[in-house]
Amino acid sequence: MELIDWTDAFENGAYIPGAEEIAAGWGRDAAAFRAATPPRTLRYGDGARQIVDLYLPEGAPRGLAVFVHGGYWHSRAPQDFAHLAAGALARGWAVAQPGYTLAPEARIAGIGREVARAVELAASAVAGPIRLSGHSAGGHLVARLACAGALDPGVAARIAHVLPISGIFDLAPLTASAMNAKLQLDAAEAAAESPALLEPSDAPMTLWVGAAERPEFLRQTRLMGEARSRSGRPAAEIYAPGLNHFTVIAGLADPASDIVTTWLETNP
Template sequence: MTTRAEIDEAYANASHIPGGMAYPDRWAEAAAAFRAAHPPEEIAYGAGARHRLDLFWPESTARGAVVFVHGGFWKAFDKSTWSHLAAGALAQGWAVAMPSYTLAPEARIAAMTREIEAAIGAVAEAVPGPLRLAGHSAGGHLVARMACADLSPPWRDRVARIVPISPLSDLRPLMGATMNDDLRLDAAEAAAESPLLCDQVDLPMTVWVGAVERPAFLDQARWLAERRGCDLVEAPGRHHFDVIEELADPDSPLMRALLG
């Protein structure tokens, strides 16, 4: 039987990345500088304290909207940590939305799924045109959930592509992890909230993961791509923390996959 310590180690990232503990401060600093230069519009998509999203507008009429959902094992961060990652899509003429959502233990993952569904709905009302969804880690899970048949948002026919980045697609292994003290996953919720296990909706998807990520994250990405029958890209030399950096580069392979 796999122990709790072994599961925790399988999904640990910072301790396996050189300088890993410094990344959150670097993200926050870069995001603050970007917001100062490109102030976003803040939109409420619900009544909760964290039901807010930042919407960055391009200089010209938006071609559509990119929605980026952050990670943090559903327990950490908010919209303000990732603003700099809007640079790539903005340079290509897309509006970029970055929602916060209620974190564990205050909310369960099923509630977070519905919050992201509502956040994308608010973006769809604000920005005409196609929607392109990206998310990292837990955010990759949440955008992959938007392609599950138990959801039926009115905006879904506008989704041109979903790119889950280093996604968690099967939540069942996490029931044995220390993080589940906060997530409170049980067998029913873990199955219902796993994109790997849901009935699929036919939406274009590309699964993206760093080639040197932890084996558990490589497995999670590969499982989802196989289940969806979609492209899987293992980005050379990229780990769990720097795999998202290409979102800031309008000409990067990741941005080409997202924007087409």
């Protein structure tokens, strides 16, 4: 018998005051940003969602900052979070926001391969160091890219820092959640796609999570930190005071924020 309600453990909106208004604000801010700063759109496959929105700064980019959106692998799109490119863009970085095929049309392993192809394509368009970040399911996906063998070796060698935000690094509990009707995870795929169980690459990592998030997201962050320590490639852990699963990403739109500074300037 399960002692934990895993569906509830991964539920965020019901526990966040004003969650609907926050999510609606994402849409308004993203649409305004895209209208003022139209991206260059790259295509890495024939699928409708196999695109990368690439925002270019004035002058030569300092490098490539990649942000992978969340939505539990079965919802949302990069266009919903376009405004979060503003912080890195203002600091002179090109910003890539990959799309990917959603579950149940794609399984998590396939989504991970798509994001790898998207990053490799963006890397071919922008020179210099690469800094990865992603939120929630996107946090999982960038942590998965920071595992050995996930990326082309030449691209992997350019990864200067990985910042998963409120990521999910142990997928096993999802097999007992209601969302698995869409994810279709089995035990084998959950293990094979859990970054906490895999050999990390040499890419430095900082784990960022809101201190006011649900207990499962705090546990997931601690677990990943412990796994990295055991591997001999420790990751810093930052528990952002007062922030929850929805508010934790807001600072990405502000070039002066702590989260943007950590993402772009940390050299572990």
